[in-house]
Amino acid sequence: MIEFDLSNFRLDGDKQNEIDPREDPHINGPLFADSHFLSEELTLGIESAIQSREPVIVLKEAFETKKYPLTPTEFQTSDEKYWWSAANTANGLASKFGLKLCSYYSENDGELFVNLVTNPSNKKSQSSMRGHTDAVAHHMPQEIKFLNESPSPDYVMLIVLRNPNKVPTVVASLSDILENISISAMDQLALPQFIIHPQATFNIDRILHNVPILFLQPLSIRYSHGKVSYDLEGANIDKVKRAISELNEAIITSSSEVFGNPGDIILVNNRTAIHGRKTPGPDSAGDSRWLMRTYAIFEGQRTSHKEGVPYKLKP
Ligand SMILES: [Fe+2]
Numbered sequence: 001m002i003e004f005d006l007s008n009f010r011l012d013g014d015k016q017n018e019i020d021p022r023e024d025p026h027i028n029g030p031l032f033a034d035s036h037f038l039s040e041e042l043t044l045g046i047e048s049a050i051q052s053r054e055p056v057i058v059l060k061e062a063f064e065t066k067k068y069p070l071t072p073t074e075f076q077t078s079d080e081k082y083w084w085s086a087a088n089t090a091n092g093l094a095s096k097f098g099l100k101l102c103s104y105y106s107e108n109d110g111e112l113f114v115n116l117v118t119n120p121s122n123k124k125s126q127s128s129m130r131g132h133t134d135a136v137a138h139h140m141p142q143e144i145k146f147l148n149e150s151p152s153p154d155y156v157m158l159i160v161l162r163n164p165n166k167v168p169t170v171v172a173s174l175s176d177i178l179e180n181i182s183i184s185a186m187d188q189l190a191l192p193q194f195i196i197h198p199q200a201t202f203n204i205d206r207i208l209h210n211v212p213i214l215f216l217q218p219l220s221i222r223y224s225h226g227k228v229s230y231d232l233e234g235a236n237i238d239k240v241k242r243a244i245s246e247l248n249e250a251i252i253t254s255s256s257e258v259f260g261n262p263g264d265i266i267l268v269n270n271r272t273a274i275h276g277r278k279t280p281g282p283d284s285a286g287d288s289r290w291l292m293r294t295y296a297i298f299e300g301q302r303t304s305h306k307e308g309v310p311y312k313l314k315p
Contacts, residue, residue, distance in 0.1 A: 001171065001258055002049050007061035009038050011089055021087035022112050025101045025311050032092025043096075050097050053218070055173035055273035056258055058266050063089040065262040068161055071290040073119045075108065083292065086159050087113050090265050090294060094157065099296040102153060102303070102311050104135060106204045110312040116158070116291040118284040124200075126282050131172055131251040131274035132224040134295065137198035137208050138315075140222060140271075141301055142215055150303040150313035152222065153295035156268040156275065160260035162290040165283070168257035170276045171268060174221050176254035181246040188243035189214035189221075193236065197227045204315055220271035223247070260291065267296075 011032070019028055038046075049057045063086045069078075077083060091101050103112045119125045135152035144151050158169065178186060189212065196208040213228055214221050225248065230240045251274050260266050268275045280289050297303065297313075304314045 001056040001058065001256065002054050003058045003060055004042055004046055005060045006038070006042065009036070009042065010061065010064055011036050011085070011092070016085035016088040017081050019084065019088060021084050021091055025091050025112060028088070029091045029095030029101065032088055033096035036089075036092045036096065038096070046097055050099075053269055053272045055269050056171045056266065058258060058260070058264055059093060060261070061263040062093065062265045063159075063263055065161070068290075071117055071162060071285055071288045072115050073117060073284050075114045075117070075119075076111065077113050077115060077292070083113075083161070086161065087292065087294070090157050090159050093265065094155075094296045098299050099155060100299055100311065101157075102150075102295050102297045102313050104138070104150070104202070104313050104315065106198075106202045106315050107135070108201065112311060113292050113294050116293050118280050118282065118288055120282070120284045126280060128279040129276040130225045131170070131255070131276045132199070132227075133222045133270050133274060135199070135202065135270075136222050136224040136227050137196045137202065137204060139208075140215060140220060142217070142220075143211070144302060148304050149315060150305065151297070151301060153270050154298050154301065155296040156270050157294045157296055158260060158266040158268065159292040159294070160262055160264045160266065161292065162262055162287060163260055164287055165281065165289065166259050167280045167289055168259050168278050169266060169268070170255045170278060171258055172251045172254040172256075172274045174219060174272045174274070177221070177247065177250045177274065180250035180253055181243070184239065185243035185246040186214065188236070188239050189247060190216060191236075193230055193234065193240060195229045195231070196222070196224075197229070199224060199227055218271070221274065223274055
């Protein structure tokens, strides 16, 4: 994990509250980036962290935290403006470093920002999450060349509005994971022999068959404990089972905790890190934990989207 302190370079929150972050984010992103001065040291540092595919980058105190309303219990963002400046800061910073915000048609109706909060009637929102990558059943950039599809996101961006109980995001870097598994396991994970079902938030009616979960060029992983499976009748079954169990073990031993504080933006690399979280617990509403999430993808990435809405990606 690498941290950068942006507290001396925050944008004027009020100015940023005038533009709806869901409208034309790819036009407004560069405008925010231009108006957002960062020291040369910070700029070069963040740039190099992104280029070197650092698994987690924490931009500390990147936006002004002001008095927010009570934490919502719904994943949909509110129509009120109070969260706009935080979201616009995330968009400007993404844009400054060659990333574009994105969402997927198949998830949350393509909403660009969602609240990660505890919902009293949704048990999952109260529990810990095992390590995974997001949009696991989307293709990787290496695979989409001949498809009318977009790859999974390069980054998961977490915008921290409140985290009173300091619930950590848990991250395991791929390089640490690979140090903790055997060569034979690595070979198995890189073979096209896995079946991947979409995660529950995605409304996609197809499954990936015969695909690898580890890619060597460039080194990348996609994974979900619950959604990756393999042919139980396959000839390789013992080796595959062993590889997955080594991987699961390595994710645990390689994990470290990232504590987001209000005002922080956490960039989790969705290729070189596996992420999850510790238990948020039953507290909801009030001043309970409140993150917002958006995705980002590198500008040069080949994507498929509907005309006129470049940030909503297919499928
Ligand atoms: Fe996730």
